[in-house]
Amino acid sequence: MARARWVSVHIIPCERQVRAWLSRWGVRQDDSDEIIQDAYCRIATLDTVSHIDDPRAYFFSIVRNLAIRRLRRESIVKIETIAEIDACHDLHGQSPERQAADRQEYECLLGLIRALPIKCRQIMELRKIEGWSQREIAQHLGISEKTVEKQLWLGLKAVRLGWSRVIATDKDRWLRSARK
DSSP: HHHHHHIIIIIIGGGGHHHHHHHHHOHHHHHHHHHHHHHHHHHTTTTTTOOOOOOOHHHHHHHHHHHHHHHHHHHSSHHHHHHHHOOOTTTTTHHHHHHHHHHHHHHHHHHHTTTTTTHHHHIIIIIISOOOOOHHHHHHHHHHHHHHHHHHHHHHHHHHHHHHHHEEEEEEEEHHHHHO
C-alpha cells in the first residue's frame, strides 16, 4: 500500500515527461509502453524505496537503461541514437538556468532541514543526506528505531510544510510580477 502511494505521488506524475523523452528519441509508442511497464515492474520489486532521494531521476534512469538495452537488441538501429542516449546523463535537459534553480532549491531544502529541532535535524541529515539506515542512526545515537522513524516522520512533515510555503510564496511573487 505504501509503495503504491509512493509510486502515485513520485513516479506517475513523471510518466508524461518520460514518454515525451522516449518519443523524441524515436521510440515507438508500443515500445514506450513496454519500457515504462518494465520500469514500474523494477520499482515494484525493490525491497525499499527509502534509498531513492530523487524519484524522478531514478525513474528516468531506469527507463533510459531499458531503452538502451532495447535499442541494442534491435537489428537495425542508428549508432548515433545509442551514442546520444548513452551520453544523455541528464534527461531533463539541464540548462544553466535549471542547474542554478536546482542549486537554489537544494539550498532551500537544506535551510528547512537546518531549521528543525536539533535531534530531528540530526536524524534527517543522517538519513536523507548521509544515507544512513534507520538502524545505523538508532545505534549511533543510542535511541530506538521507532524514535528514529517518528523523528523522520516529523522532520519530513515539517520540511514538506515549509516547502509548500516556499512554493506558494514563489507562485505569489511570480503572479505579482506577471501582472506588472
